[in-house]
Amino acid sequence: MTISAIQVGILHYPGALLSAVQGMAEQFYLANKICHQNGLGDVFQTYIFDSRQLSNPLNQPAGELQVIILPPCLDDRSYLAPENVVTDWVKQHHQNGSIICSVCAGAFVLAKTGLLKGRRVTTHWALAEEFARLYPETEIDCNKLLINDGDIITAGGLMSWIDLGLELVAQFTNTQVMRQLGKYLIVDTGPREQSYYRSFTPRLDHGDEIIVRVQHQLQRNFNNPIMVKAMAQQAHLSERTFLRRFVAATGLKPTQYLQQLRIQKACELIEASGMSFEKVAEGVGYEDLSAFRKTFIKITGQTPKEFRKRFFRAAPASAETQKQ
Incomplete structure (x- = not known):
């Protein structure tokens, strides 16, 4: 045929x-x-x-x-x-x-x-x-x-x-x-x-200097508990105004932004090390491993285990190690 x-x-x-x-x-x-x-x-x-x-x-x-x-x-x-x-x-x-x-x-x-x-x-x-x-x-x-x-x-x-x-x-x-x-x-x-294969690359060229400062703070302290009310106070804005300006500048709510930032850091840790998933979750600010796994799947479309299998490659053993 x-x-x-x-x-x-x-x-x-x-x-x-x-x-x-x-x-x-x-x-x-x-x-x-x-x-x-x-x-x-x-x-x-x-x-x-x-x-x-x-x-x-x-x-x-x-x-x-x-x-x-x-x-x-x-x-x-x-x-x-x-x-x-x-x-x-x-x-x-x-x-x-x-x-x-x-x-x-x-x-x-x-x-x-x-x-x-x-x-x-x-x-x-x-x-x-x-x-x-x-x-x-x-x-x-x-x-x-x-x-x-x-x-x-x-x-x-x-x-x-x-x-x-x-x-x-x-x-x-x-x-x-x-x-x-x-x-x-x-x-x-x-x-x-x-x-x-997606990476989270935050926009910093949006022109809102106050929100840029908040983004830098989140970049430094992503693994610590962060409250929207506290961020608004540090920015000297009302909570409502802060949320409006943050979404306008980044396209994300602060909680969504923090999730993206934490999962991106988790991906980097998984790709670069053989660290256990419990340690990875803890390192990026998740105390609950189940919550970390659900958020990881939601953002990357795969489980942490599937991500590691796809992207992590252990360093080849040295000649000395092979001899032993």
Whole structure:
């Protein structure tokens, strides 16, 4: 049995990550080899489009593109202000029925088309705050590595183009082909979350000097009991005014901020040492191990044990130790 060819367009717009552009083309090439082994024929026809050539009709494929992919981008000047020829081209193909996909900062290019209004999407966790500020009508969920919304698919991290490719292979062939491709590439085809890799990096450039001083205090004393009322008094503000200014500056309530800060410190301890979870919890200010575990799962999407298994690597034994 053969499957009708799926035409995939990868858009090489200014600043697009070349390794992702070429890598996805090669991923679909390998997918076709596995499709052949399963009697499906060549399923994917891949085209790379240079944005400078989009207005030339001679550079368009003979049929409609079923999929268009906006790769990740490292140049903020490019993804924050994409060329009109790029956004117009994407919108036109979406109107013609193409599935539009973005990876990492490619979500900014896609959002510029207006197609993400009212949608739930993802992008790189480090870009989520800026995305939410620029496109408040779009729901951003940077904990997710990939969100498939039918005609719009968004992927989060720089390397999540691999996950997007696997998603498309599964969608247009079957999960067996996708898993075979994952095994050949030696990549994990199981479900993952971007929250596994996220780090808490507090904003300190918001311009509220009083809140910045409070943030520095929290950074120094995160493992001690901290009361909102006491923080407000030290800031010489009423509790209500303090809460309003803190949320406006950081995007989080003080208790949420402290939780994020403590779990980030816990992750650093787990990654850097073989310290017991009880000692880690105590070291970041949690007396109740159960409360620490629940908060850790809520923020990172995995248990402390799963986090250690994924990210902790013991130092190799020295030559002297090996001799003993």
